[in-house]
Amino acid sequence: MTMSIIQEISVLTKNHVKIKNPDRVNDILSNMIKGGVSKVQIVSDFDRTITKQHQDGVPHLSTFAMFSKIPSSANNENYQKTVSALRAKYYPIEIDPHIPHEEKLKLMEEWWELSEKAIRGLKVTPEEIEDICVKTQPSLREGTREFFKDLAQENVPIVVFSAGCGDLVMSILKQFDVYLPNVKIISNFLKYNSEGIIEGFQDKVIHVLNKNEYAIKNSDFYHVLEKRDNVIVLGDSLGDASMAEGLDHLKNLLKIGFLYDHIDQYLPLYLDTFDIVLIDDQTMDVPKAIFDYIKAAQ
Numbered sequence: 591m592t593m594s595i596i597q598e599i600s601v602l603t604k605n606h607v608k609i610k611n612p613d614r615v616n617d618i619l620s621n622m623i624k625g626g627v628s629k630v631q632i633v634s635d636f637d638r639t640i641t642k643q644h645q646d647g648v649p650h651l652s653t654f655a656m657f658s659k660i661p662s663s664a665n666n667e668n669y670q671k672t673v674s675a676l677r678a679k680y681y682p683i684e685i686d687p688h689i690p691h692e693e694k695l696k697l698m699e700e701w702w703e704l705s706e707k708a709i710r711g712l713k714v715t716p717e718e719i720e721d722i723c724v725k726t727q728p729s730l731r732e733g734t735r736e737f738f739k740d741l742a743q744e745n746v747p748i749v750v751f752s753a754g755c756g757d758l759v760m761s762i763l764k765q766f767d768v769y770l771p772n773v774k775i776i777s778n779f780l781k782y783n784s785e786g787i788i789e790g791f792q793d794k795v796i797h798v799l800n801k802n803e804y805a806i807k808n809s810d811f812y813h814v815l816e817k818r819d820n821v822i823v824l825g826d827s828l829g830d831a832s833m834a835e836g837l838d839h840l841k842n843l844l845k846i847g848f849l850y851d852h853i854d855q856y857l858p859l860y861l862d863t864f865d866i867v868l869i870d871d872q873t874m875d876v877p878k879a880i881f882d883y884i885k886a887a888q
């Protein structure tokens with residue numbers, strides 16, 4: 591009896607890899623192999639997906655949390671009070687799997703709109719941003735650089751889709767030498783006035799529940815992506831799973847979810863939302879092994 595593709599990609603047989611519907615995953619992988627590397631694109635979340643979820647048990651800071659540590663924002667009492675209160679109110683809602691989608695959507699919109707209002711008027715320079723992205727010592731998943739360089743070698747586009755702060759996302763990717771020509775960032779980039787004061791974000795706010803094809807279709811590199819109908823999605827939040835859904839040309843979609851918090855409570859929901867769920871995996875081993883398999887099968 592021939593081995594299934596899952597069995598042939600040995601990392602997929604490891605105990606921490608959970609797949610609710612192996613036949614479905616085999617079919618998706620088989621179609622992706624038929625399409626080959628030239629039809630693949632990666633759409634990945636940033637916070638706690640490209641960055642680790644934790645470093646030795648200490649949760650990884652989000653880019654907004656790092657932003658709050660920049661001296662000119664950290665010393666702004668009003669800003670700190672506002673964003674801490676917002677986070678205390680909305681983060682538990684964000685991670686609560688029992689809140690109905692429509693209700694959570696409205697609350698996330700509220701959080702990001704109030705965050706944008708709070709950030710308006712701050713004078714945070716690009717140099718301060720670069721500085722904090724070093725000082726907070728972010729860590730990418732092991733193997734991220736090799737994976738991204740492998741993808742760049744094969745001209746496979748990676749859309750980094752973040753509801754965080756795009757300026758910090760870009761700075762961190764540059765710091766780790768993975769802001770390569772095939773990497774495109776869709777996120778909340780800061781808008782400055784002529785005096786260097788932050789006026790808000792440059793475009794429509796991206797929060798954890800509206801990362802969908804709308805923003806990709808309106809990006810200036812959609813022409814690159816529309817030729818690639820096999821998408822591998824990487825995320826750590828449930829909302830990340832819909833980042834590529836709805837793209838007109840989509841043929842095969844493989845969703846890989848990284849689960850670390852409240853594993854027992856969330857696993858059933860993650861298994862219903864993602865094709866492959868990785869339990870406390872702080873590496874890019876699985877996405878890289880899948881890509882290498884597609885490449886080798888050409």
Ligand SMILES: Nc1nc2c(ncn2[C@@H]2O[C@H](COP(=O)(O)O)[C@@H](O)[C@H]2O)c(=O)[nH]1
Nearest residue numbers: 635636637652654655673677705752753754
């Ligand atoms: N500490 C804070 N974290 C925040 C705030 N607003 C949003 N967030 C977190 O960012 C991620 C979104 O990033 P992504 O790259 O994963 O899309 C999200 O999980 C929020 O919890 C904030 O004001 N402070």
Ligand SMILES: [Mg+2]
Nearest residue numbers: 635637638826
């Ligand atoms: Mg995330």
